[in-house]
Amino acid sequence: MRAWPAPTVPSLEHLGRAPAVRLHDTAAREPRTLEPLDGPARLYVCGITPYDATHIGHAATYLAFDLLNRAWRDAGHEVRYVQNVTDVDDPLLERADRDGEDWRAxxxxxxxxxxxxxxxxxxxxxxxxxxxxxxxxxxxxxxEALREAGHAYEVDGDWYFSVRSDPSFGSVGHYSEEEMLRLAAERGGDNDRPGKKDPLDCLLWRGERPGEPSWPSPMGAGRPGWHVECSAIARAHLGDAIDVQGGGSDLVFPHHEMSASEAHVAHPGSTFAKSYVHGGMVAYQGAKMSKSLGNLVFVSRLREAGVDPAHIRLAIAAHHYRSDWEWTDDDLRIAGERLAAWRRALPTAGLDSATALVADVRAALADDLDAPRALELLDAWAAGPAGDGSGAGLVRDLVDARLGVAL
Structure with missing residues:
Protein backbone atom coordinates (compact mmCIF):
# COMPACT_ATOMS: atom_id res chain seq x y z
CA MET A 1 0.00 0.00 0.00
CA ARG A 2 1.36 3.43 -0.87
CA ALA A 3 1.88 6.04 1.82
CA TRP A 4 2.06 9.77 1.03
CA PRO A 5 4.74 12.07 -0.44
CA ALA A 6 7.61 12.90 1.89
CA PRO A 7 8.45 16.52 2.69
CA THR A 8 12.05 17.60 2.27
CA VAL A 9 13.85 17.69 5.62
CA PRO A 10 16.76 20.15 5.88
CA SER A 11 19.98 18.89 7.41
CA LEU A 12 21.56 20.45 10.49
CA GLU A 13 24.58 18.14 10.27
CA HIS A 14 26.99 21.05 9.75
CA LEU A 15 26.32 21.94 13.40
CA GLY A 16 27.09 18.43 14.59
CA ARG A 17 24.65 15.74 15.67
CA ALA A 18 21.69 16.16 17.96
CA PRO A 19 21.91 14.41 21.34
CA ALA A 20 20.50 10.92 21.87
CA VAL A 21 16.78 10.84 22.57
CA ARG A 22 15.43 9.89 26.00
CA LEU A 23 11.80 8.77 26.01
CA HIS A 24 9.49 7.46 28.70
CA ASP A 25 9.21 3.70 28.22
CA THR A 26 5.84 2.38 29.38
CA ALA A 27 7.20 -1.11 30.05
CA ALA A 28 10.26 0.13 31.96
CA ARG A 29 8.12 2.76 33.73
CA GLU A 30 10.92 5.29 33.39
CA PRO A 31 12.76 7.32 30.74
CA ARG A 32 15.28 5.44 28.65
CA THR A 33 17.89 6.58 26.14
CA LEU A 34 16.92 5.24 22.74
CA GLU A 35 20.22 4.81 20.98
CA PRO A 36 19.98 2.23 18.17
CA LEU A 37 23.29 0.36 18.03
CA ASP A 38 22.91 -2.13 15.19
CA GLY A 39 21.62 -0.67 11.95
CA PRO A 40 18.69 1.68 11.49
CA ALA A 41 16.36 2.82 14.23
CA ARG A 42 13.25 0.68 13.86
CA LEU A 43 9.88 2.23 14.62
CA TYR A 44 6.45 0.62 14.42
CA VAL A 45 3.35 2.75 15.02
CA CYS A 46 -0.15 1.30 14.98
CA GLY A 47 -2.23 2.88 12.26
CA ILE A 48 -5.85 3.77 11.71
CA THR A 49 -8.96 1.65 11.30
CA PRO A 50 -10.32 3.57 8.31
CA TYR A 51 -14.01 3.90 9.00
CA ASP A 52 -13.98 7.66 9.64
CA ALA A 53 -11.81 10.72 9.08
CA THR A 54 -8.59 11.65 10.90
CA HIS A 55 -9.32 13.60 14.08
CA ILE A 56 -7.05 15.67 16.30
CA GLY A 57 -6.42 12.71 18.62
CA HIS A 58 -5.06 10.68 15.70
CA ALA A 59 -2.99 13.62 14.51
CA ALA A 60 -1.47 14.08 17.98
CA THR A 61 -0.27 10.47 18.00
CA TYR A 62 1.28 10.54 14.56
CA LEU A 63 2.86 13.95 15.13
CA ALA A 64 4.49 12.65 18.33
CA PHE A 65 6.20 9.84 16.46
CA ASP A 66 7.06 12.20 13.64
CA LEU A 67 9.01 14.20 16.22
CA LEU A 68 10.82 11.00 17.22
CA ASN A 69 11.56 10.16 13.58
CA ARG A 70 13.02 13.64 13.07
CA ALA A 71 14.99 13.48 16.33
CA TRP A 72 16.58 10.18 15.38
CA ARG A 73 17.50 11.48 11.93
CA ASP A 74 19.05 14.61 13.40
CA ALA A 75 21.06 12.40 15.78
CA GLY A 76 22.56 10.67 12.75
CA HIS A 77 20.44 7.53 12.57
CA GLU A 78 18.82 6.00 9.55
CA VAL A 79 15.18 5.29 10.42
CA ARG A 80 13.08 2.36 9.26
CA TYR A 81 9.45 3.26 9.98
CA VAL A 82 6.48 0.91 9.54
CA GLN A 83 2.81 1.69 10.06
CA ASN A 84 -0.18 -0.59 9.50
CA VAL A 85 -3.75 0.07 8.41
CA THR A 86 -6.46 -2.11 9.93
CA ASP A 87 -8.45 -2.20 6.71
CA VAL A 88 -10.67 -5.12 7.73
CA ASP A 89 -12.13 -5.16 11.24
CA ASP A 90 -15.47 -5.10 13.04
CA PRO A 91 -15.86 -1.29 13.30
CA LEU A 92 -15.18 -0.87 9.59
CA LEU A 93 -17.63 -3.60 8.59
CA GLU A 94 -20.28 -2.27 10.97
CA ARG A 95 -19.97 1.27 9.60
CA ALA A 96 -20.13 0.04 6.00
CA ASP A 97 -23.22 -2.05 6.80
CA ARG A 98 -24.89 0.88 8.58
CA ASP A 99 -24.32 3.19 5.61
CA GLY A 100 -25.05 0.61 2.92
CA GLU A 101 -21.54 0.96 1.49
CA ASP A 102 -18.99 -1.56 0.31
CA TRP A 103 -16.43 -1.94 3.11
CA ARG A 104 -13.54 -1.75 0.67
CA ALA A 105 -14.79 1.52 -0.81
CA GLU A 144 0.08 -21.32 12.39
CA ALA A 145 3.29 -20.92 14.40
CA LEU A 146 1.25 -20.40 17.56
CA ARG A 147 -0.98 -23.38 16.77
CA GLU A 148 1.94 -25.70 16.05
CA ALA A 149 3.61 -24.70 19.32
CA GLY A 150 0.42 -25.49 21.24
CA HIS A 151 -0.33 -21.89 22.22
CA ALA A 152 -3.59 -21.48 20.29
CA TYR A 153 -6.90 -23.32 20.57
CA GLU A 154 -10.25 -23.44 18.81
CA VAL A 155 -13.64 -22.29 20.04
CA ASP A 156 -16.47 -22.96 17.57
CA GLY A 157 -14.34 -22.29 14.51
CA ASP A 158 -12.50 -19.30 16.00
CA TRP A 159 -8.88 -19.52 17.17
CA TYR A 160 -7.62 -17.95 20.40
CA PHE A 161 -4.18 -17.19 21.79
CA SER A 162 -3.38 -18.50 25.27
CA VAL A 163 -1.96 -15.37 26.88
CA ARG A 164 -0.53 -17.29 29.86
CA SER A 165 1.80 -19.13 27.50
CA ASP A 166 3.99 -16.02 27.58
CA PRO A 167 5.73 -15.77 30.98
CA SER A 168 6.18 -12.03 30.40
CA PHE A 169 2.48 -11.35 29.74
CA GLY A 170 1.50 -8.18 31.59
CA SER A 171 4.96 -6.62 31.49
CA VAL A 172 4.10 -3.89 28.99
CA GLY A 173 1.33 -2.15 30.92
CA HIS A 174 1.87 -3.58 34.42
CA TYR A 175 -1.87 -3.63 35.04
CA SER A 176 -3.48 -5.72 37.74
CA GLU A 177 -5.62 -8.69 36.74
CA GLU A 178 -8.74 -6.70 37.59
CA GLU A 179 -7.62 -3.77 35.45
CA MET A 180 -6.78 -6.03 32.52
CA LEU A 181 -10.20 -7.66 32.65
CA ARG A 182 -11.90 -4.27 32.75
CA LEU A 183 -9.87 -2.83 29.90
CA ALA A 184 -10.28 -5.92 27.74
CA ALA A 185 -14.05 -5.74 28.15
CA GLU A 186 -14.07 -2.04 27.28
CA ARG A 187 -11.76 -2.43 24.26
CA GLY A 188 -13.16 -5.22 22.17
CA GLY A 189 -12.50 -8.30 24.29
CA ASP A 190 -14.96 -11.16 24.81
CA ASN A 191 -14.10 -12.10 28.39
CA ASP A 192 -17.28 -14.08 29.00
CA ARG A 193 -17.30 -16.23 25.87
CA PRO A 194 -17.96 -19.88 26.76
CA GLY A 195 -15.14 -22.23 25.81
CA LYS A 196 -12.27 -19.83 26.43
CA LYS A 197 -9.55 -21.14 28.72
CA ASP A 198 -8.83 -17.70 30.18
CA PRO A 199 -11.07 -14.63 30.00
CA LEU A 200 -8.13 -12.60 28.65
CA ASP A 201 -7.28 -14.98 25.80
CA CYS A 202 -7.56 -12.99 22.57
CA LEU A 203 -8.91 -13.80 19.14
CA LEU A 204 -6.31 -14.73 16.53
CA TRP A 205 -8.50 -15.90 13.67
CA ARG A 206 -12.23 -15.29 13.29
CA GLY A 207 -13.98 -18.06 11.43
CA GLU A 208 -16.06 -17.14 8.42
CA ARG A 209 -19.45 -15.49 9.08
CA PRO A 210 -22.20 -14.96 6.52
CA GLY A 211 -21.85 -11.64 4.75
CA GLU A 212 -18.35 -10.97 6.06
CA PRO A 213 -15.10 -11.00 4.05
CA SER A 214 -12.94 -14.07 4.56
CA TRP A 215 -9.74 -15.67 3.30
CA PRO A 216 -8.72 -19.34 3.11
CA SER A 217 -6.31 -20.66 5.73
CA PRO A 218 -5.29 -23.91 7.46
CA MET A 219 -7.63 -22.83 10.29
CA GLY A 220 -10.52 -22.63 7.84
CA ALA A 221 -11.88 -19.61 5.99
CA GLY A 222 -11.97 -16.44 8.06
CA ARG A 223 -10.14 -13.22 8.84
CA PRO A 224 -7.63 -11.94 11.39
CA GLY A 225 -8.64 -11.10 14.90
CA TRP A 226 -7.10 -8.04 16.53
CA HIS A 227 -3.46 -7.69 17.77
CA VAL A 228 -1.94 -10.46 15.66
CA GLU A 229 -1.77 -8.33 12.53
CA CYS A 230 0.65 -5.91 14.22
CA SER A 231 2.74 -8.78 15.59
CA ALA A 232 3.05 -10.24 12.11
CA ILE A 233 3.57 -7.02 10.14
CA ALA A 234 6.11 -5.54 12.56
CA ARG A 235 8.22 -8.68 12.69
CA ALA A 236 8.09 -9.25 8.93
CA HIS A 237 9.18 -5.71 8.09
CA LEU A 238 11.42 -4.86 11.04
CA GLY A 239 12.69 -8.18 12.41
CA ASP A 240 13.23 -9.00 16.08
CA ALA A 241 13.68 -6.36 18.77
CA ILE A 242 12.29 -3.28 17.09
CA ASP A 243 13.40 -0.14 18.89
CA VAL A 244 9.99 1.39 19.56
CA GLN A 245 6.42 0.15 19.40
CA GLY A 246 4.26 3.25 19.54
CA GLY A 247 0.69 4.44 19.69
CA GLY A 248 -1.83 6.15 21.92
CA SER A 249 -2.09 5.24 25.59
CA ASP A 250 -5.37 3.46 24.88
CA LEU A 251 -3.34 0.78 23.04
CA VAL A 252 -1.18 -0.21 26.01
CA PHE A 253 -3.77 -2.84 26.91
CA PRO A 254 -4.90 -5.01 25.36
CA HIS A 255 -3.37 -4.25 21.97
CA HIS A 256 0.33 -3.78 22.68
CA GLU A 257 0.35 -6.29 25.52
CA MET A 258 -1.23 -8.96 23.32
CA SER A 259 0.78 -8.27 20.17
CA ALA A 260 4.04 -8.45 22.13
CA SER A 261 3.11 -11.73 23.82
CA GLU A 262 2.06 -13.32 20.53
CA ALA A 263 5.41 -12.42 18.97
CA HIS A 264 7.35 -13.70 22.01
CA VAL A 265 5.61 -17.07 21.93
CA ALA A 266 5.58 -17.53 18.15
CA HIS A 267 9.32 -16.89 18.05
CA PRO A 268 10.84 -18.13 21.34
CA GLY A 269 13.80 -16.16 22.59
CA SER A 270 12.89 -13.06 20.59
CA THR A 271 12.22 -9.60 21.94
CA PHE A 272 9.36 -7.89 20.17
CA ALA A 273 10.20 -4.30 21.12
CA LYS A 274 12.98 -2.74 23.16
CA SER A 275 10.72 0.13 24.25
CA TYR A 276 7.01 0.94 24.28
CA VAL A 277 6.11 4.61 23.90
CA HIS A 278 2.60 6.00 24.24
CA GLY A 279 0.94 9.34 23.64
CA GLY A 280 -1.79 10.88 25.78
CA MET A 281 -5.47 11.21 24.95
CA VAL A 282 -7.07 14.35 23.52
CA ALA A 283 -10.43 15.47 24.88
CA TYR A 284 -13.06 17.81 23.45
CA GLN A 285 -16.12 19.21 25.14
CA GLY A 286 -15.20 17.54 28.41
CA ALA A 287 -14.64 13.97 27.22
CA LYS A 288 -11.98 11.94 25.43
CA MET A 289 -12.25 12.53 21.69
CA SER A 290 -13.70 9.34 20.25
CA LYS A 291 -15.80 8.10 17.38
CA SER A 292 -18.25 6.41 19.73
CA LEU A 293 -19.05 9.73 21.46
CA GLY A 294 -18.99 11.75 18.26
CA ASN A 295 -17.04 14.61 19.88
CA LEU A 296 -14.50 14.80 17.09
CA VAL A 297 -12.53 17.62 15.52
CA PHE A 298 -11.48 16.44 12.07
CA VAL A 299 -8.23 17.56 10.50
CA SER A 300 -9.77 17.47 7.02
CA ARG A 301 -12.65 19.75 8.04
CA LEU A 302 -10.28 22.26 9.59
CA ARG A 303 -8.26 22.28 6.37
CA GLU A 304 -11.40 22.63 4.27
CA ALA A 305 -12.37 25.61 6.42
CA GLY A 306 -9.09 27.29 5.47
CA VAL A 307 -7.06 26.58 8.62
CA ASP A 308 -3.32 26.56 7.91
CA PRO A 309 -2.04 23.00 8.62
CA ALA A 310 1.02 24.58 10.28
CA HIS A 311 -1.35 26.08 12.85
CA ILE A 312 -2.83 22.62 13.52
CA ARG A 313 0.63 21.17 13.92
CA LEU A 314 1.79 23.89 16.32
CA ALA A 315 -1.47 23.75 18.29
CA ILE A 316 -0.84 20.06 18.96
CA ALA A 317 2.88 20.52 19.64
CA ALA A 318 2.06 23.01 22.40
CA HIS A 319 0.96 20.01 24.51
CA HIS A 320 3.47 17.39 25.63
CA TYR A 321 2.90 14.17 23.72
CA ARG A 322 2.42 12.09 26.91
CA SER A 323 -0.11 14.45 28.49
CA ASP A 324 -3.88 14.18 28.33
CA TRP A 325 -5.30 17.51 27.20
CA GLU A 326 -8.40 19.17 25.80
CA TRP A 327 -8.68 20.81 22.39
CA THR A 328 -10.18 24.31 22.33
CA ASP A 329 -10.61 26.96 19.66
CA ASP A 330 -7.92 28.99 21.43
CA ASP A 331 -5.31 26.39 20.47
CA LEU A 332 -5.46 27.45 16.81
CA ARG A 333 -5.50 31.16 17.63
CA ILE A 334 -2.42 30.85 19.83
CA ALA A 335 -0.64 28.76 17.23
CA GLY A 336 -1.36 31.33 14.52
CA GLU A 337 -0.05 34.18 16.67
CA ARG A 338 3.04 32.18 17.57
CA LEU A 339 3.88 31.36 13.94
CA ALA A 340 3.33 34.97 12.88
CA ALA A 341 5.77 36.17 15.57
CA TRP A 342 8.42 33.70 14.44
CA ARG A 343 8.02 34.78 10.83
CA ARG A 344 8.32 38.46 11.75
CA ALA A 345 11.55 37.80 13.64
CA LEU A 346 13.11 35.53 11.04
CA PRO A 347 14.62 38.16 8.67
CA THR A 348 16.65 39.68 11.52
CA ALA A 349 17.93 36.46 13.10
CA GLY A 350 21.56 36.76 14.15
CA LEU A 351 23.93 33.84 13.63
CA ASP A 352 25.01 33.54 17.27
CA SER A 353 21.46 33.54 18.59
CA ALA A 354 20.38 31.08 15.88
CA THR A 355 23.23 28.69 16.69
CA ALA A 356 22.38 28.80 20.39
CA LEU A 357 18.72 28.24 19.54
CA VAL A 358 19.56 25.09 17.58
CA ALA A 359 21.41 23.62 20.58
CA ASP A 360 18.60 24.51 22.99
CA VAL A 361 15.79 23.17 20.81
CA ARG A 362 17.71 19.96 20.14
CA ALA A 363 18.20 19.47 23.88
CA ALA A 364 14.51 20.08 24.60
CA LEU A 365 13.37 17.57 22.00
CA ALA A 366 15.93 15.00 23.17
CA ASP A 367 14.34 15.23 26.62
CA ASP A 368 11.23 13.06 26.09
CA LEU A 369 10.24 15.06 22.98
CA ASP A 370 9.53 18.21 24.98
CA ALA A 371 7.94 20.15 22.13
CA PRO A 372 6.23 22.70 24.44
CA ARG A 373 9.67 23.69 25.74
CA ALA A 374 10.98 23.93 22.17
CA LEU A 375 8.13 26.28 21.27
CA GLU A 376 8.84 28.43 24.32
CA LEU A 377 12.50 28.69 23.31
CA LEU A 378 11.47 29.89 19.86
CA ASP A 379 9.05 32.39 21.41
CA ALA A 380 11.85 33.80 23.56
CA TRP A 381 14.18 33.99 20.56
CA ALA A 382 11.52 35.82 18.50
CA ALA A 383 10.98 38.34 21.30
CA GLY A 384 14.71 38.98 21.69
CA PRO A 385 16.89 41.66 20.12
CA ALA A 386 17.14 41.86 16.33
CA GLY A 387 20.32 40.71 14.62
CA ASP A 388 21.81 41.15 11.18
CA GLY A 389 19.82 38.40 9.44
CA SER A 390 22.80 36.05 9.00
CA GLY A 391 21.08 33.34 11.05
CA ALA A 392 17.74 33.39 9.23
CA GLY A 393 18.46 30.31 7.14
CA LEU A 394 19.58 28.36 10.18
CA VAL A 395 16.40 29.14 12.14
CA ARG A 396 14.29 28.29 9.11
CA ASP A 397 16.04 24.92 8.75
CA LEU A 398 15.75 24.20 12.48
CA VAL A 399 12.00 24.79 12.64
CA ASP A 400 11.45 22.77 9.47
CA ALA A 401 13.74 19.85 10.34
CA ARG A 402 12.78 19.39 13.98
CA LEU A 403 9.20 20.71 14.22
CA GLY A 404 7.98 20.10 10.67
CA VAL A 405 6.87 23.70 10.15
CA ALA A 406 7.95 25.78 7.19
CA LEU A 407 8.73 29.42 7.99
Missing part, protein backbone atom coordinates in the same frame (compact mmCIF):
# COMPACT_ATOMS: atom_id res chain seq x y z
CA UNK A 106 -15.20 2.99 2.69
CA UNK A 107 -11.68 1.92 3.67
CA UNK A 108 -10.15 3.25 0.46
CA UNK A 109 -11.83 6.64 0.85
CA UNK A 110 -10.78 7.13 4.47
CA UNK A 111 -7.24 5.90 3.85
CA UNK A 112 -6.90 8.47 1.09
CA UNK A 113 -8.26 11.19 3.39
CA UNK A 114 -5.68 10.16 6.00
CA UNK A 115 -2.91 10.39 3.41
CA UNK A 116 -3.95 13.91 2.48
CA UNK A 117 -4.12 14.96 6.13
CA UNK A 118 -0.66 13.56 6.85
CA UNK A 119 0.82 15.20 3.77
CA UNK A 120 -0.69 18.56 4.76
CA UNK A 121 0.68 18.20 8.30
CA UNK A 122 4.12 17.38 6.85
CA UNK A 123 4.36 14.06 8.69
CA UNK A 124 7.20 11.91 7.38
CA UNK A 125 5.65 8.86 5.71
CA UNK A 126 6.41 5.30 6.79
CA UNK A 127 8.85 3.29 4.70
CA UNK A 128 6.30 0.48 4.69
CA UNK A 129 2.59 1.31 4.92
CA UNK A 130 0.89 -2.05 5.23
CA UNK A 131 -2.79 -2.93 5.15
CA UNK A 132 -4.02 -5.99 7.02
CA UNK A 133 -5.70 -7.23 3.83
CA UNK A 134 -2.35 -7.35 2.02
CA UNK A 135 -0.74 -9.03 5.05
CA UNK A 136 -3.16 -11.96 5.42
CA UNK A 137 -0.40 -14.45 4.57
CA UNK A 138 1.81 -12.98 7.31
CA UNK A 139 -1.01 -13.26 9.84
CA UNK A 140 -1.79 -16.85 8.84
CA UNK A 141 1.88 -17.74 9.18
CA UNK A 142 2.02 -16.39 12.73
CA UNK A 143 -1.25 -18.04 13.78
Missing amino acids: LADREIERFRRDCEALRILPPDAYVGVVEAIDLVVEMV
